[in-house]
Structures are given as structure tokens and as C-alpha cells.
Amino acid sequence: MKKVFNFTLLAAVLVLSSCNNNTTPVVQSESTEASPAAGQSAVQDNESAKDVVKVAASSKDHTTLVAAVKQAQLVDALSNAGPFTVFAPTNAAFEKLPKGTVEDLMKPENKEKLQDILQYHVYVGSLNTDLMQDGQTLNEVNGGNITISKKDGKVMINNSATIIASIPASNGIIHVIDAVLLPPAK
Amino acid sequence: MNPNSNRFLSALAITAIAAVSLNSCKPKGAEAAISGDAASKVYVAPGKYDEFYDFVSGGFNGQMSVYGIPSGRLLRIIPVFSTFAENGYGFSEETKPMLNTSHGFVPWDDLHHIALSTTNGEHDGRWVFANGNNTPRIARVDLKSFRTAEIIEIPNSAGNHSSPFITENTEYTVAGTRFSIPIQGNPDVPINTYKQNFKGTISFVKVDSSTGHMNIAFQILTPGVNFDLSRAGKGKSHDWFFFSCYNSEKANTLLEVNASAKDKDFIMAVNWKKAEQYAKAGKGKMVPAEYAHNIYDEVKHQATSTIEKQVLMLDPKDCPDMIYFIPCPKSPHGTDVDPTGEYIVGSGKLAALIPVFSFTKIQQAIANKTFDGTFDGFPILKYEAVLHGEVQKPGLGPLHTEFDNNGNAYTSMFVSSEIVKWNIKDVKVLDRVPTYYSIGHLSVMGGPTRKPYGKYMIAYNKITKDRYLPTGPELAQSAQLYDISGDKMKMILDFPTVGEPHYAEAIPAEKIRNNSIKIYKIEENQNPYAAKGEAQTKVTRNGNEVHVYMTAIRSHLTPDNIEGIQQGDVVYFHVTNLEQDWDVPHGFAIKNANNAEILIMPGETQTLKYIADKVGIFPFYCTDFCSALHQEMQGYLRVSPKGSNVALMFSTGKNYPAVDTTTKTVKP
Numbered sequence: 001m002k003k004v005f006n007f008t009l010l011a012a013v014l015v016l017s018s019c020n021n022n023t024t025p026v027v028q029s030e031s032t033e034a035s036p037a038a039g040q041s042a043v044q045d046n047e048s049a050k051d052v053v054k055v056a057a058s059s060k061d062h063t064t065l066v067a068a069v070k071q072a073q074l075v076d077a078l079s080n081a082g083p084f085t086v087f088a089p090t091n092a093a094f095e096k097l098p099k100g101t102v103e104d105l106m107k108p109e110n111k112e113k114l115q116d117i118l119q120y121h122v123y124v125g126s127l128n129t130d131l132m133q134d135g136q137t138l139n140e141v142n143g144g145n146i147t148i149s150k151k152d153g154k155v156m157i158n159n160s161a162t163i164i165a166s167i168p169a170s171n172g173i174i175h176v177i178d179a180v181l182l183p184p185a186k
Numbered sequence: 187m188n189p190n191s192n193r194f195l196s197a198l199a200i201t202a203i204a205a206v207s208l209n210s211c212k213p214k215g216a217e218a219a220i221s222g223d224a225a226s227k228v229y230v231a232p233g234k235y236d237e238f239y240d241f242v243s244g245g246f247n248g249q250m251s252v253y254g255i256p257s258g259r260l261l262r263i264i265p266v267f268s269t270f271a272e273n274g275y276g277f278s279e280e281t282k283p284m285l286n287t288s289h290g291f292v293p294w295d296d297l298h299h300i301a302l303s304t305t306n307g308e309h310d311g312r313w314v315f316a317n318g319n320n321t322p323r324i325a326r327v328d329l330k331s332f333r334t335a336e337i338i339e340i341p342n343s344a345g346n347h348s349s350p351f352i353t354e355n356t357e358y359t360v361a362g363t364r365f366s367i368p369i370q371g372n373p374d375v376p377i378n379t380y381k382q383n384f385k386g387t388i389s390f391v392k393v394d395s396s397t398g399h400m401n402i403a404f405q406i407l408t409p410g411v412n413f414d415l416s417r418a419g420k421g422k423s424h425d426w427f428f429f430s431c432y433n434s435e436k437a438n439t440l441l442e443v444n445a446s447a448k449d450k451d452f453i454m455a456v457n458w459k460k461a462e463q464y465a466k467a468g469k470g471k472m473v474p475a476e477y478a479h480n481i482y483d484e485v486k487h488q489a490t491s492t493i494e495k496q497v498l499m500l501d502p503k504d505c506p507d508m509i510y511f512i513p514c515p516k517s518p519h520g521t522d523v524d525p526t527g528e529y530i531v532g533s534g535k536l537a538a539l540i541p542v543f544s545f546t547k548i549q550q551a552i553a554n555k556t557f558d559g560t561f562d563g564f565p566i567l568k569y570e571a572v573l574h575g576e577v578q579k580p581g582l583g584p585l586h587t588e589f590d591n592n593g594n595a596y597t598s599m600f601v602s603s604e605i606v607k608w609n610i611k612d613v614k615v616l617d618r619v620p621t622y623y624s625i626g627h628l629s630v631m632g633g634p635t636r637k638p639y640g641k642y643m644i645a646y647n648k649i650t651k652d653r654y655l656p657t658g659p660e661l662a663q664s665a666q667l668y669d670i671s672g673d674k675m676k677m678i679l680d681f682p683t684v685g686e687p688h689y690a691e692a693i694p695a696e697k698i699r700n701n702s703i704k705i706y707k708i709e710e711n712q713n714p715y716a717a718k719g720e721a722q723t724k725v726t727r728n729g730n731e732v733h734v735y736m737t738a739i740r741s742h743l744t745p746d747n748i749e750g751i752q753q754g755d756v757v758y759f760h761v762t763n764l765e766q767d768w769d770v771p772h773g774f775a776i777k778n779a780n781n782a783e784i785l786i787m788p789g790e791t792q793t794l795k796y797i798a799d800k801v802g803i804f805p806f807y808c809t810d811f812c813s814a815l816h817q818e819m820q821g822y823l824r825v826s827p828k829g830s831n832v833a834l835m836f837s838t839g840k841n842y843p844a845v846d847t848t849t850k851t852v853k854p
Contacts, residue, residue, distance in 0.1 A: 039603050040623050043652045077582055077602045081624045081649055112579075124536050124583065124601060125442045139446060139516065141582060141601075143538035 039076025049170035052086045053078045056174060064094040064102060071106050072115045083126035084172035085138075087146075087157060089180045090164075097180055116142045120183040126172045129155050129163060144183040157181060224678035227669055230257040235699070238631055238692040240644065241300050241314050245686030248295045250316055250327065255631070255642055255692055256667060258681030266325045266334045267295030267318045274784035275334075279758065279793035280713070281482070286491035287321055287339050288476040296320045298347060299415075299689040303398075307354040307420050307636030311697035313398050315350035315359050322346035324359055324391055326398055328484075330703050335482050338400045341475035341497055342369050342387045348416040348429055352393070354636070358458065359400065361389040362413030362429050366436075369407060370473055370499075380438035384410035387499075388429060390458060399481065404465040404498040406456065406509070409562035410436055412445070413454075415520050415586075420527030420636050423545040425459035428530055432517035434561065446536060450513040450569070452561065453521050453532050455548065460508045461500060470500040487706070487713045487791050502564070510552060511561045512543060513569040520586035524595065525636050529574055529610050531595060533584040540577035540584050540597060542613055547572045575613035580606045585626060586689075588633030590640040590670060598625040598645065605645060605668070607675055619675045621666055623649040629690040630670065639694060643668045643675065646687040654682055663687055704768035706789030713791035715760035720744045725836040732757045734836070738772035738786060739764040740813040742838060743806070746821030750834030753827050755798045759806075762791040773809030776823065783809045798825040 041053065053075055056062045065088055069075055078084060094102050105114045119142035127138075134150040149156045155163040161179035168174075230236055236254025239261070244251055248268025252261045269276030269285065276285050276293055285293055295318035303313040313335075314327045322340035327333065340346050345364030352359045366384040368375055375383045385407055392403040411431040419426040434451045437444030464470065475497040482489040502509050514521075516534035523530050530543040548567060550556070556571040583601030590596070594616065597606050603624050607617040625645045632639040650664040662682035669676045708718055717723045717735040723744045724735045732755050737744045743761075751757060761774045763786040775783035776796055784792040798804075808819035826832045835842060 039620070040649065040651060043623075045651070080601060080603050082601070119538075125446065127443060131440065131443060136443075137447070138443075139449065139536065141538065145449075 039079045041075050041079035043079075051079050051171045052082070052084050052169040052174055055167055055169045056086070056088055061090045061092070061176070062088055064091045065089060068102075068106065068114060068118060072111060072118050074115065074118055078122070078171075080171070082124065082171040084169075085123040085125060085127045086172065086174045087121040087123075087161070087163075087177050087181060088174045089121070089161070089177050093161070093177065093179045116183055117180070120144050120146070120181055128168075128173055129166060129175070140183075142183055146181060224669075224676070228256040228258065228667065228679040230254065230259070235695060237695060238639075238642070239695055239698055240629070240690055240692040241302065242646070242683060242690040243297050243300050243316060243688045244684060245298065245688050246296050247685030248297050248318075249685060250297060250300065250314070251684055251687075252332070253681075253683070254695075255644070256679065258665070258667060258679050260684070262332060263684065264327055264332055264334065266316055266327065267297050267323065267337070269293040269782075271782035272785070274782050274792060274794070277782035277794070278784045279795055280488045280791075283489040283491035284334060284337055284480045284482060286480055287323070287478045288341070288493065289321065292321045294320075295323060297325075297685075297688075299350060300691045301350045301352045301359060301634075302691045302693055303356045303393075304352065304635060305355055309632060309635055309693045309697055310356075311693060311701065313356075313393075314691070315352060317346050317349035317361065319345055319347050319364065322361060322363075324350045324361060324400065326393075326400060328398070329698050330701050331484060332702070333482065333484075335398065335484070336400055337478075337480045338391060338402065339477035339479070340389050340391075340402070341477040341494075342405055342473075342499070343367075343389065348388075348413040350391075351416050351418060351427075351634075353418040353427070353458070354420055354424055356393050356395070358390045358403065358418075359393055360416055360418075360427060360429075361391065362416060363387055363408075364412055364414070366410035366412065377438050380410060381436045384436070384438070386410055386413060386431075388413065388416075388456065390461065401479070402477075402494075402497050404461065404470055404500050406461060406500045406502060406505075408454070408502070408509070409434075409564070411452070414518065417521055417523045417530075417634065418458075419545065420523055420525065423523065423527040423530075425457055426545075427456045427458050428512075428521045428523065429454040429456065430514065430518040430521040430532065432519075446517060450515050451517055451534070452511040452566070453514045453518060453530065453543070455510045455512055455567075457508050461505065464500055464505040464508065465498060469504050470498045472496045473499045484706070485710055485712045487711065487716075507552075509564050510548070511564050511566045512548065512572055513558070513566060514541060515539065520584075520597075522587040522589075522595075522634070524589050524610055525591070525638060527636075531587040531597070533587060533597060535583055535585055535600065537584065538579070540580050540587075540608075540613075541569075542574045542577065542610065543572050544574040547574065577606075577608050577613045577615065580608065580615060581618065586628055588628055588630040588643070589638050590630055590633075591638050592640065596628060596630060596643055596670070596675075598628040600624055600626065600648070603647075605643070605675065607670075617674050619668060619677060621645040621647055622653055622664060622680070623647055623651060627687070627689045629692060631692045631694075634691065639692075641669070641671055642692070643670045644690065644692070646683070646690060648686075650682075653680060705766055706787060708762075708764065708766060708789040711762070711789055711791060713760070713762070715758070715793060716762045716791040717744075717760070718762065719764065720838070723836070723838075725750075725834055727755075727834055730755050732834075734759045736761045736774075737764050738762070738774070738808060738819070740770070741808075741815035741819045743774075743808065743819060743821050744838040745836035746838045747824075747841075748821070748836045749824040749826075750832050751798050751823060751825045752830055752832075753798055753801050753825055755825070757796045757798055757823070759794045759796060760791055761786050761794070763788050765789070770812055771810045772812055772819075774806065775809045776806035777804045785810060798823075801825050801827050 122141040136148040161177040165176040238255040240253040265275035301315040322343040326336040328335040347364035348362035363386040369385040412433040416429040433445040514532035515537035520533040558568040581599035581602040650661040667679035765788040
């Protein structure tokens with residue numbers, strides 16, 4: 001286990017330090033419009049534990065999710081203080097969607113729809129599975145509710161996705177799930 | 187952790203090299219988002235003054251700080267709820283009573299919000315109020331002296347968060363329980379009987395229009411929710427006060443989940459004019475309560491603390507049509523009233539939209555009884571019936587809203603770390619700017635008044651991280667100043683702040699500056715221990731209590747040689763600053779004092795208590811560099827053993843015949 005963490009950390013250091021060359025302080029004027037995003041994702045910090053975005057980005061099973069989070073411009077928000085409970089569908093979970101769904105959502109014109117779906121996977125508050133109760137509803141960031149069911153130690157969301165792993169992060173917790181949650185129509 | 191997570195972590199390792207590219211290389215953060223002419227906009231030339239005073243809450247430092255805007259320069263820290271060793275507030279005998287409570291001396295609090303006094307809904311520059319969130323209190327700071335003039339404790343309350351917001355003519359400053367608790371009756375109940383036994387209260391504290399003195403006019407018993415913030419109505423809604431409440435679920439544990447169960451909580455609308463009439467008509471009843479009321483007398487330079495024993499409580503059961511609940515999505519934090527008084531903005535901190543309520547529609551719904559059930563017996567107004575509109579997709583985590591003078595609103599977004607500007611009439615988003623990082627409150631110049639000044643807006647952020655040179659794990663807080671004079675908000679300054687600013691209010695400097703006093707007139711000093719000239723200095727003994735009536739003037743203390751103090755004596759140094767010259771304070775400190783120093787302003791008297799616990803010679807000196815001979819401004823206190831025959835004597839500039847008792851008193 002320890003080895004695993006060290007290796008991960010090393011990789012993160014490599015990637016971050018390669019950025020250093022590009023981000024030497026620049027005392028130059030830029031217009032306000034140049035920076036629509038706001039968040040801590042650019043903070044250089046190799047000491048702190050990883051936030052939910054960095055944890056997800058470290059997983060080969062979540063490349064689709066991470067790409068989608070970037071496309072939806074949610075990297076910054078999810079790097080902030082939160083706390084967040086992120087239900088993180090695996091690549092396999094995305095593959096279960098009808099063919100072409102993901103490609104379609106990744107198109108610029110569907111950004112709002114993508115944001116809505118991704119925000120349906122995020123709860124503000126940090127909940128491990130022990131704190132979840134059978135029948136509990138949680139109001140997600142997009143405004144929609146999810147329902148938790150808990151039977152024989154198995155935790156399901158909306159009776160469709162099962163939590164297969166839970167990873168704590170610096171600003172919350174990630175629950176890996178095996179299906180994509182689709183927000184109810186508004 | 188779920189056992190499956192090991193497998194997941196192994197997967198992490200395999201792919202780690204491909205990790206975390208994300209957006210971290212995107213140039214932004216510290217260098218981004220500065221407009222080209224920013225420097226000239228915030229530059230205040232040496233010797234010139236800032237345009238605004240900004241009164242900023244200090245949060246967990248318990249103080250209030252004053253900054254100049256647009257420069258962001260720190261002008262002063264005003265001690266309010268916490269002791270302040272820097273000037274002896276809470277350490278001097280004169281100021282200790284300011285921190286007295288029904289639980290005795292409470293030397294710290296969490297100062298959350300600011301309310302500058304208003305007349306007709308506009309700043310009048312007389313006082314600034316602040317609330318103590320922990321041990322419920324409200325303080326009033328006098329803006330002539332920039333000193334805490336009064337503190338009143340709030341009984342039947344636990345955690346005073348939705349405070350000290352004021353009505354338009356400063357008729358009242360309010361308080362609301364952040365934590366509901368058992369009110370009256372037996373308080374020793376199981377915590378999990380919350381739903382049966384816990385209640386809230388809101389308090390209306392009357393402010394005397396000439397002296398500013400506060401007294402609790404009445405309290406109103408409410409359902410056991412958590413009151414978060416509040417705002418008074420304006421203009422047409424003048425008679426009303428709006429309190430946001432969360433935890434309508436009435437949870438007593440793990441509120442992180444259990445207080446977020448319902449889709450909507452409430453904004454509680456209170457007709458305070460009606461409450462005032464009920465109070466006058468004898469509808470309330472006096473109930474036992476114990477609370478401190480502390481007043482600083484600037485003529486005596488002394489505070490007094492009085493413990494009050496009862497308070498007038500209104501039970502809404504006996505006072506119909508006084509309280510209505512407005513449904514508001516997801517644990518509303520800010521409830522803010524626009525300058526016209528027509529629109530009430532609720533910021534549900536977990537909501538995906540910002541509802542804007544119409545005062546006119548609220549009145550219609552009340553008149554037509556357009557209700558949607560009841561909450562603890564109170565009518566709930568139908569959401570759709572009182573809604574003006576919803577700001578869609580404003581950002582994540584709306585907290586607070588301020589207003590400019592052009593019909594626009596500015597809402598802080600904690601989760602997405604930005605400020606969103608939107609139009610009140612059509613609830614359309616107009617612009618958004620990032621804040622660094624995770625903004626809490628924001629403040630537009632004159633934002634909560636009927637006539638905001640606009641021009642600048644300040645973000646008070648909760649996370650600082652890399653904004654300034656690092657100083658270890660503990661960092662200053664980060665604020666950003668924005669120019670809001672154009673259509674687009676432009677960040678023009680980033681400045682660190684002390685404590686943890688929650689709310690702040692800024693006022694044009696000319697409304698305060700010319701009233702700021704420079705000295706206290708020595709002839710008006712009525713401190714019972716004042717020595718208004720060196721001829722009045724003396725040292726007196728009463729049992730083991732010794733009083734030193736001392737003066738300070740450039741550059742000596744009188745007396746500066748004091749003998750005849752005995753081990754175990756309690757010595758009070760009453761120091762009067764004889765100077766009558768602006769900015770010539772003197773300080774007083776004595777070796778091994780178990781408290782702090784005192785700073786004494788020109789014409790003022792302050793007292794430091796000192797226990798003579800050991801035999802020896804103890805130097806004292808002036809701590810505030812006052813003159814070329816400041817370093818010479820010093821003296822000695824001689825402490826002899828208990829029962830010593832050294833006579834009490836004191837002098838400056840002359841030596842009486844030496845009395846050397848060393849050989850008789852020192853044991854071999």
C-alpha cells in the first residue's frame with residue numbers, strides 16, 4: 001500500500017514540476033475576461049492530500065469521467081473547499097450508455113447537459129457509506145435528488161448504480177460506481 | 187474504507203504517470219485577471235486619504251478592523267469581544283467590565299457581522315454594531331473614538347449569528363439563535379428530545395436614537411430552527427424583518443446530512459412594527475433571564491457592567507399575523523433586501539438557483555391567505571405566489587447578495603469561488619468574476635443601504651493558499667477589490683486581512699473623518715483615580731491594596747520611585763496621560779505583570795493591576811515611543827517582604843534619605 005502511494009506521489013511531482021517552467025510569475029496585464037474559471041486547481045502543492053479531481057485523474061478507470069469534468073469546466077469548482085461526495089462512474093459504466101451518448105455529450109453545444117449530468121453525481125457534504133442510510137435521498141449539485149439503498153452491505157444509488165469502492169480525498173470522498181446516474185427530467 | 191478500494195488504488199499506481207495533467211498548466215491564479223489600469227485605481231498617494239472606511243469583522247479574532255479603500259491599507263484594529271494586549275483592552279481595570287457576561291469574564295468571541303448605523307436607510311456615520319456569535323452579544327462601537335462603547339448580552343439564545351442587522355433608522359438591532367436550545371423551563375433535557383424541547387428566539391434590541399444605548403425591547407419565541415442571517419426591510423417593507431433559517435428538519439446531529447434533507451427551508455418574515463405594538467399592548471410577559479449590559483463611560487474612562495434579570499418575551503400564539511414563513515430552497519444563508527425594499531434575495535447555499543421574492547406579492551399572499559400549509563402552526567406562504575423570479579444557473583453555492591445603485595445584484599458563490607452579477611428586474615446573469623479562493627461574504631460600498639455608492643466591491647475569501655508569500659500552515663485571509671463602475675467587474679487589488687472577515691460595510695470617509703476625536707480633554711476626565719496634574723499624584727494603602735495615582739508626560743512618570751510595597755500587595759497603577767496633543771499616547775508596563783500593558787490616550791486614565799508576588803526591585807516604563815527621551819521614561823517599584831518596616835513613599839526627581847533594610851530582612 002505504502003509503495004503505491006509513493007509511486008503516485010512521484011508521478012504527481014513529475015507532472016507538476018514540468019508545469020513550473022511555464023508558470024513563472026508574470027507581472028503583466030490581462031483582461032478580466034481571460035479567466036472565466038476560478039478555483040484552486042492551479043495551486044502548486046505537493047504536500048497536501050489530493051482533492052477529488054486529482055484522485056479521479058489518477059485512475060485509469062476514470063479517464064472518461066475526468067475528460068468530461070474538464071469539458072464541463074468543473075475542474076476548478078471540484079478543486080475548491082467543498083466538501084464533496086462524488087459518485088464516480090468508471091469508464092465501463094460510461095460504455096454501458098447507448099452508443100454515441102458520451103461523444104454527443106462532449107460536444108461544445110451540449111456543455112450544459114453534460115454539466116447537469118455531472119453535477120447530478122456530486123453532493124455537497126462528505127459522506128462515507130456508513131453515513132448513508134437505506135431510503136435516504138440526497139439533493140445533488142444540479143438540484144436533482146438521488147436515493148440511496150443499502151442492503152447486505154451493498155450500497156446502491158437510484159437502484160441502478162452500485163458503489164464498488166470508496167476513496168477519501170482532501171476535499172471529500174469519491175465513491176466509484178458501476179453505472180452513470182441520469183438526472184430525472186425537470 | 188471499502189475493502190474494494192485497495193484494488194482501485196492499485197489501478198491508480200499503474201496509471202499514475204499519465205495522471206493529473208488537468209488544467210494545472212493553464213496560466214491563471216496569482217497572475218491572472220488583473221486589468222491594465224488597476225494600479226492607478228487603487229493607488230493612494232503618500233499623505234492622501236482613502237475614499238472609504240471599510241469596517242471589517244474579524245471573525246475568530248473577536249475584533250473589528252478598519253481598512254482604507256481602495257488602497258486596502260489597514261488603519262486600525264478595534265478590540266470588541268476579545269482582550270487586546272496591544273492596548274490593554276480587557277486587561278485594564280477600566281475595560282474588564284466590557285467583557286463581563288452572565289458567565290463571568292468571557293475574554294473571546296467570534297465577531298461575525300457589521301452594521302453601520304443608518305438614518306432613513308442611509309449611513310449616518312454614528313456607530314457600528316457587531317455581533318458575538320459564540321457567547322451571544324451585540325456590541326456598539328462609537329465612531330467618534332473608534333472604541334467599543336457598549337456590549338449587551340442576549341439571553342435565551344445560543345450562538346448569535348443572524349445579527350446585528352438594523353432597521354432603517356437604527357430603531358432596532360436584532361439577534362437570532364443560531365442554535366436552538368431549551369428556552370425557559372428545565373434546560374437539563376436529553377439532546378435527542380430536540381424536536382419537543384428546543385426552541386429559538388429572535389431579539390429586538392432597541393437603540394436609543396440620541397445616546398445609542400441598547401436595551402432588549404422584546405424577544406419572540408420561535409420554532410426550534412437555526413437562524414442564519416437577517417435583514418430589515420427598506421422603504422415599503424420598512425416594517426418587516428427577514429430571517430433565513432436552516433435545519434427546519436430540527437436535526438440535532440450530523441447536520442451535514444440531516445439538515446439538508448428537505449428541498450426547502452425558510453425565510454421567516456417578521457412584522458416588527460406589529461411585534462412592537464403587541465409588546466406595548468402587554469401581550470408579552472416578563473420572563474426571568476440573566477444577561478450583562480456593559481457600558482463604557484468616556485468621561486469616567488471606565489466601564490460598568492450591570493446584570494439584568496428579566497426580559498419581555500412575546501409568544502406568537504398570543505400575537506397573530508406577526509410571523510410568516512417563506513419557503514426557500516436548500517438551507518438559505520443570506521437573505522438580502524434590495525435598495526428599494528421590494529425584492530428579497532434568498533441564497534440557499536446548496537441550491538442550484540437563487541430565488542428572488544417580491545414584497546408586494548408577499549403582502550398579497552398574506553392578504554389572500556395564499557398559504558401552503560403551516561410550520562409549527564405558522565402559515566407558510568406559497569412559494570410560487572411570492573416569487574418574483576429565480577436566477578438560473580448562477581454558479582455553485584450562493585451565499586450572500588449585495589446591491590449597487592443601478593438595479594444590479596452581486597452574489598457570492600462559495601463552491602464555485604466567484605461573484606455573479608445579475609439584474610434584479612429580469613433575474614438574468616450579466617457577468618461573473620473569479621475570487622481567490624472560496625468567497626464567503628462580499629461587500630459593495632454602501633451595499634445594504636437604500637442608496638449604495640457602488641464603485642467598488644470586495645470579496646472576503648475563506649481560503650488563501652498561494653495568494654501571498656507563504657507563511658507556514660497558518661495564513662492571513664485573502665480579500666479582493668473589484669471595480670464595479672462598468673458593465674464588467676474588474677479585479678484591481680488583492681490584499682490580506684486579519685482574523686477571518688465575515689461581513690464588512692464601507693462608508694464614504696467624509697461621513698466619519700471630521701467627527702473623529704483627537705484627544706480626551708483632561709479637564710473633563712472624571713475617572714475617580716485620575717491625577718490631573720503631577721501635584722495630584724500619590725500612593726495610598728488600604729490593607730494590602732495599594733493605589734498609585736500616576737501621571738505620564740514627555741518624558742517622565744510621576745512617581746517614578748515607589749517604595750514600601752510589600753510582598754502580596756495588590757497594586758493598582760492608575761496612569762493619567764497629561765498630554766493634550768494628538769497621537770501622543772503613553773504606555774505603561776511593569777516587569778512580570780501577569781496581564782498586559784496599558785496604552786493611555788492623551789487626557790485619559792487607565793489602570794493596570796499588579797500583584798507584588800516577589801521581593802525585589804521591579805522596573806516599569808513607558809511602552810509607546812513618545813519622545814526623544816522615551817527610553818528615559820522609566821521607574822522602579824521596590825517590593826519588600828510582608829511586614830517590612832519600609833515606609834510607603836514615592837517620588838520623582840528627588841531622593842529621600844535612603845532607608846536600607848536589607849541586612850534586617852534578607853535571610854542568610
